[in-house]
Amino acid sequence: MTGAQDSGARQATAAPTSAPPAIELRGISKAFGSVQANKDISIRVMPGTIHGIIGENGAGKSTLMSILYGFYKADAGEILIDGKPTQIPDSQAAIRAGIGMVFQHFKLVQNFTVLENIILGVEDGPLLRPSLSKARKELKRLAEEYELHVDPDETIEELSVGHQQRVEILKALYRQADILILDEPTGVLTPAEADHLFRILDNLRQQGKTIILITHKLREIMEITDTVSVMRRGEMTATVKTSETSPEQLAELMVGRKVLLHVPKGPANPGETVLEIENLRVVDEDKVERLKGVDLTIRAGEILGIAGVSGNGQSELLEVLGGYARATGTIRINGQEIDLTGKHSDAQSRRHRGIAHVPEDRHHYGLILDFAAWENMVFGYHNEPEYQKNAMIMDNDGIVEKTAAAMEHFDVRPPIPTLPAKSFSGGNQQKIVLAREIERNPDLLLVGQPTRGVDIGAIEFIHKRIVELRDAGKAVLLVSVELDEIMSLSDRIAVMFDGQIMGERLPDETNERELGLLMAGIRDTKGAA
Amino acid sequence: MDKLPAWADIVLVPLISLLLAAVISAIVILAIGQDPWEAVRVMVQGALGSSYGWGYTLYYTTSFIFTGLAVTVAYHASQFNIGGEGQAQIGGLGVALVCLAVPWPHWTLALPAAMVGAALFGAAWAAIPAYLQAKRGSHIVITTIMFNYIASALIVYLLVEVLRPAGQMDPATARFPAGAALPTFKDIPGLNLIFDKKVPANVTFFIAIAACFAVWILLWRTRLGYQIRAYGKSERAAIYAGISPVKVIMIAMLISGGLAGMMAINNVMGEAERLLQNSAEGAGFIGIAVALMGRNHPLGVFLAALLFGFLYQGGAEMGLWTSIPIELRLLLQGLVILFTGALDNMVRMMLVPFFRNRAKEAA
Structure with a gap:
């Protein structure tokens, strides 16, 4: 049974290229008590692509990403980064493996400046000044390269939510992440901020970064991703090319039945x-x-x-x-x-x-x-x-x-x-x-x-x-x-x-x-x- | 995820907490060169080994039930009433005034009147901090603590300057008329077969049990209780539902103060038969521990009050009959409070893996 699912998942992944996948998960399983949060999940994310993971609340998306980022240890299965089997026992190991994560709820120190937040945990020595000036230069380069502009001396609490998110992305890039995981990134953003985020993600993709986008919004998947994997009740139900699918099909895969995305309604009949x-x-x-x-x-x-x-x-x-x-x-x-x-x-x-x-x-x-x-x-x-x-x-x-x-x-x-x-x-x-x-x-x-x-x-x-x-x-x-x-x-x-x-x-x-x-x-x- | 079955949460966790408190107490007793088994024997014998011991244990229990219920009612409105001590003392003033005002012919007449007096005075003493919290946002913990001191000073002043009969040496009111004396367990037909010696436990014990039941009805069966609990869980949601925070805080604190005040029926009217200084003797504070350990539920409060009644009486006996100093009673109570209250979660977390494994095996 496991073998059949495996081959099914593999068949559906993106067209093979010469380069090994940036991330490959093989047969990942994780249970909490009697709840099977992830069941034999296999997925291949090709370098330089945006890979969407979509599913309803509780489908197991966040658990899967937490395993990839070293927060949880999988009960079974293995993780391959650039084709090499890699152990990720904690988030430090994930960062060393080139994985950066942008959480739904930002993990920033509110009364620190942007620069201070960026270097937090990667200071070069006991004195902050050298680290800060190095970070300032690096930040300037990143800002130009990816259109990620933020004022490095502003404190986080003064920034809008969209800018705080940029700081999180910069933090990951500063730690030389090649793979970025974003967990429901638009949940807190205005439409304009979301558009800007997508432009940034597009830029990152063109520079060769690999991005995993976790969301439950079909529109975002259709707009930005190259490939999309659908999760339902802890299982990976399908991986398809975004260009070859439709919102209706994805919704059906997510829920397990046909879903009306637009409820039919007749003309209004207004009274008093x-x-x-x-x-x-x-x-x-x-x-x-x-x-x-x-x-x-x-x-x-x-x-x-x-x-x-x-x-x-x-x-x-x-x-x-x-x-x-x-x-x-x-x-x-x-x-x-x-x-x-x-x-x-x-x-x-x-x-x-x-x-x-x-x-x-x-x-x-x-x-x-x-x-x-x-x-x-x-x-x-x-x-x-x-x-x-x-x-x-x-x-x-x-x-x-x-x-x-x-x-x-x-x-x-x-x-x-x-x-x-x-x-x-x-x-x-x-x-x-x-x-x-x-x-x-x-x-x-x-x-x-x-x-x-x-x-x-x-x-x-x-x-x-x-x-x-x-x-x-x-x-x-x-x-x-x-x-x-x-x-x-x-x-x-x-x-x-x-x-x-x-x-x-x-x-x-x-x-x-x-x-x-x-x-x-x-x-x-x-x-x- | 990390959840225990209900029975473990309600029974097992407090039981293990108690055991831990007992073990540490035993170590301390050993460390000062005494015999913990002897201590346990004396405590159990003194508090539970005779009808005489029970007569004291249940007397203390009665007081703790009232103060425990007082903390419970306030807790459900998210108010931490630390003022039970002061409210009980002022409740005692109410009892004293009622008992001394009229030459009561019989206790059945005096008791209802004294209950009203106790509750009204206790509630009045809680009303000021409640109003300051509801209208001005002054924190209830701070104000109720301050009102404990004010109550204590006020009582001393009244006892010395106003209520003390001319020529009496000690700061206390006159003795209450004989018609206001409550029947103790020795005077109650049926119970007197068991309680053959004079004990302080009196009819108030049954009122306390009735109060447990009444509080349960109030909190989980009435509209008022629903509103109190709703406000206690979420102020914003309460406002959305049209529940007035001012009203809930005032009413819950008045009931809380009234319950604390009613404790005076037990000690002032039932036992001392006159109002003395510091009449509550710390029962107001023990009420906090009782409510905490009783999970803010009337049944739990009853059981916890029984435990603390045992600790109080047994501890006194231990001080009396062993060479273990009576201060160790405080240590014992302190440890029980520490483990059942503050370290509650620690014990729970220790149990979680055990139940997780069991769930796995069952699955």
């Missing part, structure tokens, strides 16, 4: 105006104006998508509507004004007015991770009479029963109401939140980043539910940094930049380029569209 926002302003604790006079309306049976780079006021908009941030201006629900600062400006009051809210950050807001699923299923609605036994006591048994039904309805797996929320995968956690908010049958649903950290199979389900709610004549306000999601779900798109609405577009009459410009704050896009 549900939400009216006029001149909404929010000033935060540091006296910075976060919303600078926002006007919006949403009608029943309509999805309004808010596009924008995160941090441009979308979160504040959701928080004000959800009832946990102060604001000035006017908000009307079904024609009636709601209290923005007084006694009825809290989240409970908003729920009573028919506003349900799937928050952007489900770990810190939408769920209590230590609470069981059933406790989370009434979170925010815990005062509703239907969940009480009497004036004091909650009807726990009844809630468990209702939760079991809702979990069934929303395909939450495993459907066990007593399991704590933290034991569910990201997609299933999001389904719990969605079930809670949608089952209340709200007039207006606020949805923030509905599919962040959610597996591709669950994305399809979540999108379907949002469209269903719209078709049932409800208003939906969708905030997402994923432009794809906004484009495919929205009936109208409003673009936010710097606390203002830059403009509204219809999804059929616009394109990503135009929206991208609006997201960057460039208002006059008539020529572009």
